[in-house]
Amino acid sequence: MADKIDDSRYFWKARSEDGHFKIGLNDDAxxxxxxxxxxTFSTNKKEIYDGQDFITIESPNTVSDTTVLHSPESGEVVKYHTELLYHPHLINSSDRVKNWIVEISQNEQAFNELASQLVVTHVNDQSKLEAHNEG
Incomplete structure (x- = not known):
């Protein structure tokens, strides 16, 4: 079995008001x-899985004509942002209202696990920054 490809560094993830979870392209990407x-969406299924083909993009800085990015999360798809298919420039925006890709539903335990990972990452990054500023 092939190893899962981790493209999570390219995405932001945020919980919406209705409890669903939106995923979009971040500034680093x-x-x-x-x-x-x-x-283009690599799948139109109602479930996505962490590491599966997620979206295909075309840009001048990619090695080939297209680049496939892999889902950073698993969940039931509530909605794909299909407007991106006709207006791909929206994904280039830093505005999360415009650049989100998919909205998913996750169970509470999965969300809490992700939230704790994000907090640990933030704390570790903050500690590194403070250590750097002190040195």
């Missing part, structure tokens, strides 16, 4: 890939 000119 936009810097690395440059201006994205095309977006």
């Amino acid at each position: 936009r810097v690395e890939f440059g201006e994205i000119s095309s977006v």
Whole structure:
């Protein structure tokens, strides 16, 4: 069995008011890939799984014509942001209202596990920053 591909570094994740979870392209990804000119969904299934093909993008900074990014999370798809198919420039925006890709539903335990991972990452990053500033 092939190892899971971890593209989570390219995405932001946020809980919406209705308890669902939105995923979008983050600033680091936009810097690395440059201006994205095309977006297609690699699946149209109602479930997505962590590490599965998620979206395909076209941009000038990718090695080949297209780059496949892999889902950073598992969950039941509530809604795909299909407007990206017709207006791919929206994914280049830093505005999360415009650049989200998919909205998913996760059980509470999965969300809490993810939230604790994000807090640990933030604390570790903050500690590194403080240590750097002191040194």
